[in-house]
Amino acid sequence: MSYSILHELKPLFYPRSIAVVGVSAKDEKPGNRFIKVLRAFGYKGKIFVVHPTASEIDGITAYPSLKAIPEKVDLVNINTPAQHVPQIIVDCVDKGIHAAEIFTSGFREVGEEGKNLEQAVRKAAQEKIRIVGPNCFGVYCPAGGLTLLPGPNYPRESGNVGVISQSGGWVTDFIWGADAYHVKFSKVISYGNGIDLNEVSLLEYLAQDPETKIISAYLEGINDGKRFLEIARSLQGKKPLIIWKGGLSTTGKRAVNSHTGSIAGEQSTWNAFFKQTGAVQVNSFEELLDTTAIFTYLQPGSYRNLALIGGGGGVGVAAGDICEKFNLNIPASTTDILRKIRTLLPPQGTSIRNPFDMGSPHLPAAILKQVIEILLEWEKIDLIVVNRLFFYGNEQLMGEKIVEEDKRAAAVIQMKRIASKPLVAVLEELASGPDMIGLEIDRRKVRTMFLNEGIFTTASLFRLVRALSNFSNYWEKATRQRSR
Amino acid sequence: MSYSILHELKPLFYPRSIAVVGVSAKDEKPGNRFIKVLRAFGYKGKIFVVHPTASEIDGITAYPSLKAIPEKVDLVNINTPAQHVPQIIVDCVDKGIHAAEIFTSGFREVGEEGKNLEQAVRKAAQEKIRIVGPNCFGVYCPAGGLTLLPGPNYPRESGNVGVISQSGGWVTDFIWGADAYHVKFSKVISYGNGIDLNEVSLLEYLAQDPETKIISAYLEGINDGKRFLEIARSLQGKKPLIIWKGGLSTTGKRAVNSHTGSIAGEQSTWNAFFKQTGAVQVNSFEELLDTTAIFTYLQPGSYRNLALIGGGGGVGVAAGDICEKFNLNIPASTTDILRKIRTLLPPQGTSIRNPFDMGSPHLPAAILKQVIEILLEWEKIDLIVVNRLFFYGNEQLMGEKIVEEDKRAAAVIQMKRIASKPLVAVLEELASGPDMIGLEIDRRKVRTMFLNEGIFTTASLFRLVRALSNFSNYWEKATRQRSR
Numbered sequence: 006m007s008y009s010i011l012h013e014l015k016p017l018f019y020p021r022s023i024a025v026v027g028v029s030a031k032d033e034k035p036g037n038r039f040i041k042v043l044r045a046f047g048y049k050g051k052i053f054v055v056h057p058t059a060s061e062i063d064g065i066t067a068y069p070s071l072k073a074i075p076e077k078v079d080l081v082n083i084n085t086p087a088q089h090v091p092q093i094i095v096d097c098v099d100k101g102i103h104a105a106e107i108f109t110s111g112f113r114e115v116g117e118e119g120k121n122l123e124q125a126v127r128k129a130a131q132e133k134i135r136i137v138g139p140n141c142f143g144v145y146c147p148a149g150g151l152t153l154l155p156g157p158n159y160p161r162e163s164g165n166v167g168v169i170s171q172s173g174g175w176v177t178d179f180i181w182g183a184d185a186y187h188v189k190f191s192k193v194i195s196y197g198n199g200i201d202l203n204e205v206s207l208l209e210y211l212a213q214d215p216e217t218k219i220i221s222a223y224l225e226g227i228n229d230g231k232r233f234l235e236i237a238r239s240l241q242g243k244k245p246l247i248i249w250k251g252g253l254s255t256t257g258k259r260a261v262n263s264h265t266g267s268i269a270g271e272q273s274t275w276n277a278f279f280k281q282t283g284a285v286q287v288n289s290f291e292e293l294l295d296t297t298a299i300f301t302y303l304q305p306g307s308y309r310n311l312a313l314i315g316g317g318g319g320v321g322v323a324a325g326d327i328c329e330k331f332n333l334n335i336p337a338s339t340t341d342i343l344r345k346i347r348t349l350l351p352p353q354g355t356s357i358r359n360p361f362d363m364g365s366p367h368l369p370a371a372i373l374k375q376v377i378e379i380l381l382e383w384e385k386i387d388l389i390v391v392n393r394l395f396f397y398g399n400e401q402l403m404g405e406k407i408v409e410e411d412k413r414a415a416a417v418i419q420m421k422r423i424a425s426k427p428l429v430a431v432l433e434e435l436a437s438g439p440d441m442i443g444l445e446i447d448r449r450k451v452r453t454m455f456l457n458e459g460i461f462t463t464a465s466l467f468r469l470v471r472a473l474s475n476f477s478n479y480w481e482k483a484t485r486q487r488s489r
Numbered sequence: 490m491s492y493s494i495l496h497e498l499k500p501l502f503y504p505r506s507i508a509v510v511g512v513s514a515k516d517e518k519p520g521n522r523f524i525k526v527l528r529a530f531g532y533k534g535k536i537f538v539v540h541p542t543a544s545e546i547d548g549i550t551a552y553p554s555l556k557a558i559p560e561k562v563d564l565v566n567i568n569t570p571a572q573h574v575p576q577i578i579v580d581c582v583d584k585g586i587h588a589a590e591i592f593t594s595g596f597r598e599v600g601e602e603g604k605n606l607e608q609a610v611r612k613a614a615q616e617k618i619r620i621v622g623p624n625c626f627g628v629y630c631p632a633g634g635l636t637l638l639p640g641p642n643y644p645r646e647s648g649n650v651g652v653i654s655q656s657g658g659w660v661t662d663f664i665w666g667a668d669a670y671h672v673k674f675s676k677v678i679s680y681g682n683g684i685d686l687n688e689v690s691l692l693e694y695l696a697q698d699p700e701t702k703i704i705s706a707y708l709e710g711i712n713d714g715k716r717f718l719e720i721a722r723s724l725q726g727k728k729p730l731i732i733w734k735g736g737l738s739t740t741g742k743r744a745v746n747s748h749t750g751s752i753a754g755e756q757s758t759w760n761a762f763f764k765q766t767g768a769v770q771v772n773s774f775e776e777l778l779d780t781t782a783i784f785t786y787l788q789p790g791s792y793r794n795l796a797l798i799g800g801g802g803g804v805g806v807a808a809g810d811i812c813e814k815f816n817l818n819i820p821a822s823t824t825d826i827l828r829k830i831r832t833l834l835p836p837q838g839t840s841i842r843n844p845f846d847m848g849s850p851h852l853p854a855a856i857l858k859q860v861i862e863i864l865l866e867w868e869k870i871d872l873i874v875v876n877r878l879f880f881y882g883n884e885q886l887m888g889e890k891i892v893e894e895d896k897r898a899a900a901v902i903q904m905k906r907i908a909s910k911p912l913v914a915v916l917e918e919l920a921s922g923p924d925m926i927g928l929e930i931d932r933r934k935v936r937t938m939f940l941n942e943g944i945f946t947t948a949s950l951f952r953l954v955r956a957l958s959n960f961s962n963y964w965e966k967a968t969r970q971r972s973r
Contacts, residue, residue: 087837174800175804254813256808256810256818320656324740325740330738352595353599404525405639445929452923
């Protein structure tokens with residue numbers, strides 16, 4: 006089994022040749038657009054085009070049928086109107102092609118006729134060809150040189166995150182959102198209606214795929230709940246599985262049906278699923294993104310006891326409220342910590358009871374470094390958060406140049422390199438008025454420096470704490486499971 | 490009463506002259522910084538400086554004491570070390586000065602000694618001078634030419650939002666965050682420890698202030714719960730009151746104490762407060778910002794039934810889940826709506842059951858306009874959301890130029906001008922990688938166009954729906970209250 010699905014789906018993820026069907030000799034149709042995208046992305050294999058009359062389209066030799074292509078075809082990409090798809094699949098099987106992605110929509114999500122078309126496609130496939138789609142954006146696999154529909158500029162580098170998604174839209178957002186965390190992917194599959202390959206078979210693939218270490222999923226319906234649960238359970242403690250299940254509300258269920266024609270399932274079933282598998286449940290796109298990203302940064306473990314450096318008094322109050330909501334702690338400073346840190350900071354306008362309010366944006370880098378040093382030795386603390394300590398670009402807002410910003414950033418990086426526990430950062434977007442773009446540019450620069458050093462950096466403490474809580478929950482459950 | 494507090498606090502908000510105490514002749518101390526900030530902001534009144542020996546500081550004549558100033562002083566700004574503050578207040582009273590803001594920290598938030606100092610300040614005041622602070626950033630009142638500590642570049646225009654905040658940090662964030670919504674302020678007061686003017690007296694002021702139509706508050710503790718409740722109740726249905734109460738958790742309570750030395754209060758007390766007053770409870774900075782902003786855009790009323798245009802299938806599913814969570818509805822299209830809209834859109838790749846998935850980023854502007862027109866006539870719908878319909882800058886992501894973007898934005902604006910119900914927009918930050926700043930610049934441009942036309946625009950559907958739900962709850966309660 007292990008061998009078979011990895012081997013079976015090789016033409017889908019690492020195709021040496023792709024034939025595109027549904028290309029126009031005149032217009033810019035989705036097929037033409039896909040060819041452009043594929044070339045822009047830098048696909049290195051051969052591309053063929055199928056067209057009834059043209060001899061060449063966009064500089065590529067066209068053939069009247071798949072059968073007429075004189076070479077082996079690994080993957081067929083289909084963009085024709087829905088009613089032609091069954092015959093194309095028949096042709097694929099005849100030519101011995103083992104993988105297809107059907108971008109075309111207009112199947113079961115539009116009603117009875119579409120349902121019948123799906124049946125016809127399934128019948129045509131005779132289980133001799135594996136299909137992604139229809140009603141999808143296809144496969145992004147940078148190692149295979151393959152990208153999905155609107156992805157000409159996706160990162161070319163591979164990573165260890167695998168994604169399966171019933172929605173093409175969320176997938177495109179996800180890849181770009183992840184880019185802001187420097188997260189890279191092994192395989193991303195938008196599988197739409199999933200008439201053949203679906204959340205079950207694709208999860209099975211990613212479970213076995215050695216390139217994939219973390220699995221993220223956006224799901225609407227599940228075809229084979231029992232098998233899905235089985236695979237998910239086998240992953241526990243091995244490959245983190247993070248799932249955003251869309252359409253758990255009544256309104257959401259209706260939308261699921263008109264989107265991919267799936268049955269959304271009940272909240273109670275899903276609660277049981279998450280309990281039994283230890284998979285991480287998230288409830289929004291943003292949470293899926295942040296949680297996936299944190300799994301690529303932190304070593305497995307539970308990080309519930311935080312020390313927070315930076316932020317004013319009000320920020321500290323909010324931090325307390327947020328952490329408690331997510332079951333994380335901000336332990337009060339011990340007398341030893343109080344004594345050590347009091348020698349570094351004036352008593353007025355600061356607070357050193359944790360959170361550590363440094364009192365001024367003008368904090369010298371050397372002091373920050375010493376504070377981090379002291380906190381690194383505080384045994385109870387699992388993780389240190391540098392929270393809103395940077396004010397790059399803020400001359401525009403505060404009318405004064407905040408000195409030592411670069412030195413402070415360097416101090417954080419320096420401490421991270423020798424730190425025995427994780428050091429993470431929060432860099433908020435402080436002002437987003439139309440004239441304030443300079444702040445955002447500066448913020449992204451600092452974030453890039455931090456991320457390059459492996460310092461996980463989010464745009465808000467809330468997003469950090471929510472992700473960290475998901476992460477800690479996951480590894481605590483995995484540990485309990487193992488010790489049983 | 491109504492006359493007295495407005496009159497009494499006039500020197501605080503509209504000072505014709507300000508004396509700054511705690512200014513250095515050599516260094517850049519907070520007092521020097523405040524003078525710079527005040528001048529940069531364009532304060533038009535007279536500024537005096539008090540210094541024991543200098544005759545002039547930063548081009549301003551210095552006097553050895555307040556008493557020595559030969560003219561009337563409306564407001565004193567104090568930045569000296571804490572132990573000098575009681576004597577300065579004695580001097581204020583002697584000179585007949587009626588308002589002071591004390592920026593200095595190091596009072597009750599640092600312990601017993603600080604508590605005693607506060608007592609001494611109160612005693613010195615003899616109820617003859619009104620005080621903001623200590624441990625605060627002071628007052629921002631653009632109509633009075635007055636700005637608070639780090640606010641040299643705050644908007645000069647006045648607006649109708651009044652803010653009281655125990656935290657100076659949140660206030661500065663709030664003013665800049667509000668700028669991104671084009672929200673302007675009547676008065677913003679960071680009152681810190683609030684030894685004289687506090688949440689009670691300041692709420693009373695804003696309640697009576699004719700310039701203030703909406704009141705936002707960040708609170709840690711309450712001094713006189715009964716009076717605060719009384720005033721809040723009197724505002725119901727007249728001036729919306731939106732409160733973020735920080736420190737309701739155990740950890741948050743500890744932080745409150747070390748921040749402003751307040752007693753945070755219990756969740757149950759606050760629940761009762763919100764129930765009795767109809768004030769809007771929010772739970773984060775972001776929610777305070779979004780909710781305040783929506784009150785400046787929409788006409789009073791309840792907007793629970795939404796039509797959503799734009800976004801893909803997955804976006805529609807998430808929209809359903811989010812709306813249901815916040816008790817808003819996305820009513821299913823009637824057969825009449827289905828019939829009318831089906832003539833405009835192809836059946837494949839679209840969904841017209843509400844949300845309306847337009848299927849393609851290449852939607853022609855004329856079609857969008859017609860869809861909005863049809864939805865404006867759908868009686869059941871209270872509000873139309875244009876959700877993720879713009880892809881400015883996306884050539885970078887999708888490798889293709891999305892045509893008609895400008896025309897589509899123009900169509901939305903055109904329809905807004907004649908719309909009989911509110912039209913709002915969601916413009917997401919689609920990619921925030923370091924190289925993607927062009928998208929953010931474009932996004933802000935479109936947002937500015939929309940906001941200028943009164944189209945409320947948020948960065949996510951979640952934020953819109955949460956604010957809209959708060960807004961609708963408020964006006965529904967106010968209406969029920971009135972009809973009793």
